[in-house]
Amino acid sequence: xxxxxxxxxxxxxxxxxxxxxxxxxxxxxxxxxxxxxxxxxxxxxxxxxxxxxxxxxxxxxxxxxxxxxxxxxxxxxxxxxxxxxxxxxxxxxxxxxxxxxxxxxxxxxxxxxxxxxxxxxxxxxxxxxxxxxxxxxxxxxxxxxxxxxxxxxxxxxxxxxxxxxxxxxxxxxxxxxxxxxxxxxxxxxxxxxxxxxxxxxxxxxxxxxxxxxxxxxxxxxxxxxxxxxxxxxxxxxxxxxxxxxxxxxxxxxxxxxxxxxxxxxxxxxxxxxxxxxxxxxxxxxxxxxxxxxxxxxxxxxxxxxxxxxxxxxxxxxxxxxxxxxxxxxxxxxxxxxxxxxxxxxxxxxxxxxxxxxxxxxxxxxxxxxxxxxxxxxxxxxxxxxxxxxxxxxxxxxxxxxxxxxxxx
Numbered sequence: 184x185x186x187x188x189x190x191x192x193x194x195x196x197x198x199x200x201x202x203x204x205x206x207x208x209x210x211x212x213x214x215x216x217x218x219x220x221x222x223x224x225x226x227x228x229x230x231x232x233x234x235x236x237x238x239x240x241x242x243x244x245x246x247x248x249x250x251x252x253x254x255x256x257x258x259x260x261x262x263x264x265x266x267x268x269x270x271x272x273x274x275x276x277x278x279x280x281x282x283x284x285x286x287x288x289x290x291x292x293x294x295x296x297x298x299x300x301x302x303x304x305x306x307x308x309x310x311x312x313x314x315x316x317x318x319x320x321x322x323x324x325x326x327x328x329x330x331x332x333x334x335x336x337x338x339x340x341x342x343x344x345x346x347x348x349x350x351x352x353x354x355x356x357x358x359x360x361x362x363x364x365x366x367x368x369x370x371x372x373x374x375x376x377x378x379x380x381x382x383x384x385x386x387x388x389x390x391x392x393x394x395x396x397x398x399x400x401x402x403x404x405x406x407x408x409x410x411x412x413x414x415x416x417x418x419x420x421x422x423x424x425x426x427x428x429x430x431x432x433x434x435x436x437x438x439x440x441x442x443x444x445x446x447x448x449x450x451x452x453x454x455x456x457x458x459x460x461x462x463x464x465x466x467x468x469x470x471x472x473x474x475x476x477x478x479x480x481x482x483x484x485x486x487x488x489x490x491x492x493x494x495x496x497x498x499x500x501x502x503x504x505x506x507x508x509x510x511x512x513x514x515x516x517x518x519x520x521x522x523x524x525x526x527x528x529x530x531x532x533x534x535x536x537x538x539x540x541x542x543x544x545x546x547x548x549x550x551x552x553x554x555x556x557x558x559x560x561x562x563x564x565x566x567x568x569x570x571x572x573x574x575x576x577x578x579x580x581x582x583x584x585x586x587x588x589x590x591x
Contacts, residue, residue, distance in 0.1 A: 225342050232355060252311040271283045321361050331375055370386050535590075
């Protein structure tokens, strides 16, 4: 049979499917067309941050790629991608306990392994590329949410602020915050536009990315419950399917760890070994009080790494103020539920006070009050504020990866 004859016998694609594909591609193109300026601004500020880290690392005799892609938690993610689960290390601060890699959720290491198997590159490089791509998708998703709710000017400010946070360097590291933010932003956008199955599937992936990814599932389930109640149970199967899908990533991994550990408390025990457990913010309050009263980390020790604790105190305080701003002008239900659950998880957990700003990075709706204010400000004022934030973000990011002794 000739090539022409074989081609002529193929079943043509249905016109409806072709039209649907063109509509989807058209919507994607239009969304990117509206978001290009915000994405360009985000790429510029994050490239500047990476450049500052590279210069600082070189000056300190350290390799920039190692600082960004194979440092602190990145060591665990790369190790899981290369060797699977099963690694544990003795705790320095808690004799007799060990840190297990089961504390780290599987989606990001699985992506690293998949990319490294397909493309000839190291796991570290693959992890960085995935994190950078996820950061771009997150910025795009944040813009989509902001534009739908408040317009393009607020969306631009929202994306810029997310890229200029003091801890924004984490968005460029081989960490999971960028991936979680991307999945969360697009899941919330799907909820806002009535795409229930997509929202549930993205929430499932978010739950397989980080422990606090359950906040996305909470948003989907609460919104589904509200929709079912509003329609008195006469809702589409898509609403039920989205709600059913959303927690499966988190629950599935927690159940797997429980089976592996031989106890239903398996994942909780793993986190407890790391010193992480729910104390409703008691340890965080004690840390904040010590810092404020000056009997925790005195100012003269800030240069030895304690600056991270003071910055954490500042970020936590600003986050609580932002919550008040959101209460005065409440966002739609999906954003409200997602943000409240994420903030609760970040602040109610024990220990790692210096890492709380990183745990809050995916809570981009906290930036809405500031984004609304910047959108109303004069261009000159917005540029000056943005420049000051850029300087702080670059300098502090460089400090975290070249001088800080506490993990991000």
